[in-house]
Structures are given as C-alpha cells and as structure tokens.
Amino acid sequence: MLRWITAGESHGPALVGIVDGVPAGLSLETADFERALARRRLGAGRGARQKFETDRVEITGGIRHGKTTGAPVAVLIHNSEWPKWQTVMSADPVPPAALQRDAGTGDEREIARNRPLTRPRPGHADLPGAVKYEQADARNILERASARETAARVALGTVAKAILEQAAQIRIVSQVRQLGSVRSLAPLATPEQTAALDASDVRCLDEETATRMRAELSALHKSGDTCGGVVEVVAYGVPIGLGSHTQHDRRLDAAIAGAMMSVQAFKAVEIGDGWAVAGLPGSQAHDEIVKDEDGKILRLSNHAGGIEGGISNGQPVLVRCAVKPISTVPRALRTVDWATGEAAKANHQRSDVSAVVPAAVISESVLALVLADFLLQRTGGDTLSQVRQNLSLLSAAKEIGSNDK
Numbered sequence: 001m002l003r004w005i006t007a008g009e010s011h012g013p014a015l016v017g018i019v020d021g022v023p024a025g026l027s028l029e030t031a032d033f034e035r036a037l038a039r040r041r042l043g044a045g046r047g048a049r050q051k052f053e054t055d056r057v058e059i060t061g062g063i064r065h066g067k068t069t070g071a072p073v074a075v076l077i078h079n080s081e082w083p084k085w086q087t088v089m090s091a092d093p094v095p096p097a098a099l100q101r102d103a104g105t106g107d108e109r110e111i112a113r114n115r116p117l118t119r120p121r122p123g124h125a126d127l128p129g130a131v132k133y134e135q136a137d138a139r140n141i142l143e144r145a146s147a148r149e150t151a152a153r154v155a156l157g158t159v160a161k162a163i164l165e166q167a168a169q170i171r172i173v174s175q176v177r178q179l180g181s182v183r184s185l186a187p188l189a190t191p192e193q194t195a196a197l198d199a200s201d202v203r204c205l206d207e208e209t210a211t212r213m214r215a216e217l218s219a220l221h222k223s224g225d226t227c228g229g230v231v232e233v234v235a236y237g238v239p240i241g242l243g244s245h246t247q248h249d250r251r252l253d254a255a256i257a258g259a260m261m262s263v264q265a266f267k268a269v270e271i272g273d274g275w276a277v278a279g280l281p282g283s284q285a286h287d288e289i290v291k292d293e294d295g296k297i298l299r300l301s302n303h304a305g306g307i308e309g310g311i312s313n314g315q316p317v318l319v320r321c322a323v324k325p326i327s328t329v330p331r332a333l334r335t336v337d338w339a340t341g342e343a344a345k346a347n348h349q350r351s352d353v354s355a356v357v358p359a360a361v362i363s364e365s366v367l368a369l370v371l372a373d374f375l376l377q378r379t380g381g382d383t384l385s386q387v388r389q390n391l392s393l394l395s396a397a398k399e400i401g402s403n404d405k
Ligand SMILES: Cc1cc2nc3c(=O)[nH]c(=O)nc-3n(C[C@H](O)[C@H](O)[C@H](O)COP(=O)(O)O)c2cc1C
Pocket: 047, 123, 124, 125, 145, 146, 147, 148, 150, 263, 264, 265, 266, 324, 326, 327, 328, 329, 350, 351, 352, 353, 355, 358, 359, 362
C-alpha cells in the first residue's frame, strides 16, 4: 500500500512530499525528479513564475546511491523566489514595521505584497477558506490552495511511475483534448509519443488544431481573460485485477476519480467514454468479448476505459478531466472587500492564463500514484523483485474458474 502527503506554501521556502510504502530496489535519483518537474513547467498559457522557477529538488529520505531502500521517500522542492518572500512568509513573528517597508529594493510591489488581501477572487479558495479558518488575510488561504502544490505531487508521481514502469512495464501518457473552446480529435496518444507531446507547447500533435489553440489563448490573454479545457491521460500495460467490486472504497474507478478531483481546478472526471455512453443504447456502449485464433480473450472496443466493476480489465486505463478556467481573471471579477464591506474588484496578482497543459502532466502523476497503490495492494512485496515475482505468479494463475475447483 502506498500513502502520500504534501506540505508547503506557494511562496514558502520549499514544498515537501512524502510517499510511504515504496518497495526497495527501485532506481531513482535527483535528476529523475527534476526532469519530471521540468515537464510540469511546460506549456502555453503559463504566467511569469515558470520563466524563472527551477524547481530545485533535494531528496531527504528513502533513496541511497540511486536506489530506494524501502523507507519513506521524502523530497523537498525549493522555491527559487524565497529570498523575495522571506519577510512576508516568515514562519516566525516579524515586527509590523518590517511589513511596511521593502527590503531596501525601493520596489513598491514589495510593500504591496505585504498588505493583507481582502478582496476574495470568485473561483479561488479565498472566501470560503478565510471564513472557515477565520483569517483576515486571504494570503493565509491562497498560499496553500495554490496549485504550486502540484509540484510536490508530480515529484511523488515520479516515484509512483518508477514503481509502475520498473515492476510492471506500465506506462502513462497524456495529451490536451480541449483548450478553451478548441477541441482536438487527435487519436489516443501512445507512450512513444511522449517526447513529441512534451515538445508541443499545447500538448497537441495535430498542427492545425494546435494553431487554433494558440490563437485562442493569445486572444484571451489580450482581452484579459482566462480559459480551461480537457486533459486526457492513458495508462498502458495495466494488468487485469487492480481494484475490486467487493467494497466501495476498493473500486479502482472511484479512487482515480477522487484523486483527480483533488487537483486544483479539476471539476469533472470521465473514465473511458463516461459521458458519451450515457446517451448510447446498451448494444453500442459496451466492449464485446471475443476469442482470437489462439483462444486469447479480446475486446472489440474500450468504452469502459479499462475498468469494469471497479476492477482493471486489461485494456488501457483511460481518464479525461475537465479543468476550469483560471479564477484570477485579469479583467477582475466583482467581489466584496471584507475590510470595508464595499463592492470591489477581486484581488489580482501574477497568474496563469491557462493551466491546461501542466494539468495534463499533473494528471499523469495522480493516475500513477493511484495505480501504484492498487498494484502494490494486489501484489504485496517489499522489494522490486518481490513485486515482479508476485505479479508474474498472479498473471500465471489467471485461468477463469481455477479457484472453484
Ligand atoms: C497547474 C495549475 C496552475 C494554476 N495556476 C493558477 C493561477 O495562476 N491562478 C489562479 O487563480 N488559479 C490557478 N490554478 C487554479 C487554482 O489553484 C484553483 O482554482 C484554486 O486553488 C481553487 O480550487 P478549485 O478550483 O479546485 O476549486 C491553477 C491550477 C493548476 C492545476
């Protein structure tokens, strides 16, 4: 079983991610984490921060000389901007005067950064968070609500991907299915296309569609607006038998949907052709089962997205997620200033125009974490070789009915 947790603020000194239950013997090193984080920074629509952020990684537990030891893996991701934020984000009390002056740079923005944020942004966590936690400064909410946190999840996803790839040759790939109102009809991506997708600023290999996506982003940017979209993530090589129909919290589809919905701005999750099959007759909605010439069982389609009854069925696991538009809209939305009680325009700060491209990369990590957890629940094993061996025994014993004899 794999457990994971993150901590840290967007403008704090670092993010922390911890994943427990990692088998010993996996090959992993700092460069693997940094490569994964560089993929998350990619993409059209990102704001100023990603231009200078380097996501410097420090492994502080669970890996020695390039191999996991079986101990929890702990990773720090340093914040490149920390010196600039040190006063306003200080964990220890600072004298009020220190918050009213800049750090000697003469930079007005520095002073502004220290003022309490009292004009909540519709769509962000500012208002419900401030009410719930009784905070007068929305910064105490937005710092942790920020999707900066997904950097830690991508770091942990690097461990999960290593488990899946090294133990079971499971590979995950993502693409952008829709950016703003522009939809992509591109075929399902394969793992071999990962490098090409990473090289596309809109994560779309159809050039005509990619051009329309860029044009829409640029028009929105010019008009001070933002957009969302749809990301698609596929896991290939998932064996039959991850998850269970026997209890609500053992269903693989439920775990995937829950994990995906936990990503900032993800507002809907579809497994396979989830929304489309709702409107189809049953005769067209299911994946018929046939035998090939060698007697092997095959499917004629994959509407179910690789999961039936909460159990992986051997087909690629296919998930789509709807990502809402960024809520820090430059053409700021109406709100109420809780300091004055007056109508106001929402706080505006440096922001992304669209998070859809990094969202695709994040969805890979989130899917990897869930699949690695369910794989280890199925196989057990404290080391990579035990997981491999147990998996091969499970694959060998898959004859239907053998347990009834
Ligand atoms: C990769 C990524 C980047 C994001 N960047 C921003 C941003 O720059 N500005 C913003 O207002 N929201 C951004 N968001 C979305 C907010 O974090 C999110 O809307 C907010 O935390 C409220 O959570 P909810 O949308 O899940 O309700 C981003 C989301 C993701 C996944």
